[in-house]
Amino acid sequence: MQFKDYYDVMGVARGATQDEIKRAYRKLARKFHPDVSKEKDAEDRFKELQEAYEVLKDAEKRAAYDQLGQNWRQGQEFRPPPDWGKGFEFTAGRGQPGGAKAGPGQQGADFSDFFSELFGARSPFGGADAAGASPHAGFQSTGPRGGRAYAAAGQDHVARVEIDLEDAFRGGTRTIELRTPEITADGHVTSKPRTLRVSIPAGVVEGQQIRLAGQGSAGIGGGPAGDLYLEISFRAHPLFKVDGRDVTVQLPVAPWEAALGESVSVPTLGGSVDMKLPIGARAGQRLRLRGRGLPGPTPGDQYVTLTIALPPDSPQSREFFARMKQELPFDPRAELVTGGRASA
Amino acid sequence: MTDQRNEANAVLQACFLDDDDCLRLDEICLRLSVEQQWILELVEVGVLEPQGGLNPDAWLFPRRDLPRVLAMARLVADLGVNVTGAAIIVELVEERRRLLARLRGGP
Numbered sequence: 001m002q003f004k005d006y007y008d009v010m011g012v013a014r015g016a017t018q019d020e021i022k023r024a025y026r027k028l029a030r031k032f033h034p035d036v037s038k039e040k041d042a043e044d045r046f047k048e049l050q051e052a053y054e055v056l057k058d059a060e061k062r063a064a065y066d067q068l069g070q071n072w073r074q075g076q077e078f079r080p081p082p083d084w085g086k087g088f089e090f091t092a093g094r095g096q097p098g099g100a101k102a103g104p105g106q107q108g109a110d111f112s113d114f115f116s117e118l119f120g121a122r123s124p125f126g127g128a129d130a131a132g133a134s135p136h137a138g139f140q141s142t143g144p145r146g147g148r149a150y151a152a153a154g155q156d157h158v159a160r161v162e163i164d165l166e167d168a169f170r171g172g173t174r175t176i177e178l179r180t181p182e183i184t185a186d187g188h189v190t191s192k193p194r195t196l197r198v199s200i201p202a203g204v205v206e207g208q209q210i211r212l213a214g215q216g217s218a219g220i221g222g223g224p225a226g227d228l229y230l231e232i233s234f235r236a237h238p239l240f241k242v243d244g245r246d247v248t249v250q251l252p253v254a255p256w257e258a259a260l261g262e263s264v265s266v267p268t269l270g271g272s273v274d275m276k277l278p279i280g281a282r283a284g285q286r287l288r289l290r291g292r293g294l295p296g297p298t299p300g301d302q303y304v305t306l307t308i309a310l311p312p313d314s315p316q317s318r319e320f321f322a323r324m325k326q327e328l329p330f331d332p333r334a335e336l337v338t339g340g341r342a343s344a
Numbered sequence: 345m346t347d348q349r350n351e352a353n354a355v356l357q358a359c360f361l362d363d364d365d366c367l368r369l370d371e372i373c374l375r376l377s378v379e380q381q382w383i384l385e386l387v388e389v390g391v392l393e394p395q396g397g398l399n400p401d402a403w404l405f406p407r408r409d410l411p412r413v414l415a416m417a418r419l420v421a422d423l424g425v426n427v428t429g430a431a432i433i434v435e436l437v438e439e440r441r442r443l444l445a446r447l448r449g450g451p
Contacts, residue, residue: 029423035415036437050422156375158411173355197355206445207438209411210358216375226375229411230358233441236448243446 001113003078006052006065014070018057025053051111054119061119080117084124154217154226158209161230163200165237165247169269169294171202176230196228203295204232205245239267245300247293252309253277268292268302275304283308366395366404375410378417382427386413391431412438 007014010024031037032045039045055061064084072078111120119125161176178194196215204210209229216226234242241248249267257264261279265272268289275289285306293300311317373380384400386392392413394403415437416430425433 026423033419033422035419036433046422155377156410156414158414199355199357201358201360204360207441209361209408211361211407212356212358215356231411233445241448 001078001117003072003074003076004048004051004112004114005072005074006055008074009048009052010056012056014066018059021053021056025049025057047111051115054111055115061125064125065118078114084118154219154223156226156229157216158229158231160233161198162233162235163204165234165240165242165269167200168204168232168234169202171200173197173199178228198230200232203245205294205296206232206234206242208232240269242294245294245296245298246303247300248303248305250307251304252307253281255308255310258282258306258308266302266304269294277306281306361406361408363406363408365407367407367410369394369400369403369405372405372410372413376414376417378413382417383413385427386416386431389428389431391416391427 007016010021010028012020012024016024028049029046032039032042032049034043034046037046055065068081117123159176159178161174163174164172166172167174174197176196176198178196196212198212201210209231212228212230214225215228219225239249247269251264251266253264256262258277258281259279261277261281263274263276266275266289270292273289273292275287277287278285281287283306287304287306289302289304291299292302367375369380369383372378373383380400383392387394387400387403392405392409394405396402396404412434415434416427419425419430419433420427
């Protein structure tokens with residue numbers, strides 16, 4: 001197993017006071033809480049933080065952890081010493097085997113192997129507040145789960161997934177990876193990677209939640225499994241921008257296509273379509289293709305924002321534009337209100 | 345269910361959350377592993393607005409509220425905020441996400 005440097009995780013010195021540790025926990029908890037954080041790896045960081053705090057906030061666990069020595073580095077291959085936990089006087093209530101307490105979905109149920117081995121339910125530190133405990137003490141709050149009235153049904157979970165816009169349009173099968181806490185046969189709790197192949201229904205929009213029945217935590221004692229909710233976000237698309245069900249694309253057109261109102265080919269999520277420009281179309285003009293956005297009870301529209309592209313510079317094009325200048329006198333700035341000419 | 349969970353290659357069908365897909369009070373507590381008292385508190389401060397009048401046994405909660413309640417339960421437990429604070433956080437986070445999506449999706 002790999003060594004965990006809990007001081008490093010919490011960003012405190014080895015000699016930090018219990019108050020400093022509590023403060024560091026509160027600060028980092030705000031930053032990495034998965035329901036608030038903008039960080040990509042918030043969920044993992046928060047679990048790591050909870051695990052570190054679980055050990056460092058407790059004087060006995062911290063003392064035992066400190067005895068491992070200062071020379072270990074985060075991630076280094078580690079085996080617990082054979083005399084681990086000896087010589088510590090455990091407070092009353094500790095030291096009873098209490099493996100059954102650590103249920104899936106509970107706080108701390110998916111701490112690292114390092115934690116399970118040294119401080120988990122089957123360690124000398126196991127028992128009353130082992131792996132199932134949560135680091136609430138720092139806040140003295142009465143949590144919604146305070147009473148631990150343990151249910152037989154599995155818990156529901158929420159995960160975020162990023163999908164391609166094309167999958168939202170057509171529906172599609174997406175493989176997602178999750179980490180789920182599981183209790184092994186010998187009572188250890190491990191975090192197990194789980195791969196799911198999910199059929200995404202056509203017409204999902206950004207921020208929408210979809211449900212996978214029975215894919216939350218496993219039930220206990222034959223109880224039904226919880227559900228898994230997937231919160232959808234879209235990967236940035238090179239062509240299309242999305243707002244709700246509406247899709248916008250920037251479309252470059254040649255000056256003569258805009259001037260003459262020609263038919264041009266426009267990419268949409270469902271494939272290219274022909275669109276007739278209005279005669280004298282302007283750059284920045286927004287045209288609408290009704291119902292070509294994301295599908296749904298009321299399908300979205302596709303908006304086409306025009307940009308005018310000039311042909312690449314060449315002697316011919318210069319000669320042509322010079323002739324245009326001669327034959328089509330035109331001041332595009334005539335309508336701009338000016339307050340006289342600024343002195344240079 | 346257990347078989348389905350273990351089948352690595354099966355394609356799982358995701359479904360939309362319909363407006364009329366509702367859960368009773370005891371069901372929502374079971375699913376979230378929270379105590380009834382806590383859900384009653386959410387109703388009292390107006391974070392949840394179940395249909396079904398005054399009798400909690402008749403209450404129906406739209407299933408689409410469930411992920412928000414789960415997030416609030418975690419915020420209360422992990423960060424020590426109270427119910428109203430958790431509700432504000434969840435609303436602000438949702439609004440931020442909507443605005444960010446719009447920023448990326450704007451014309």
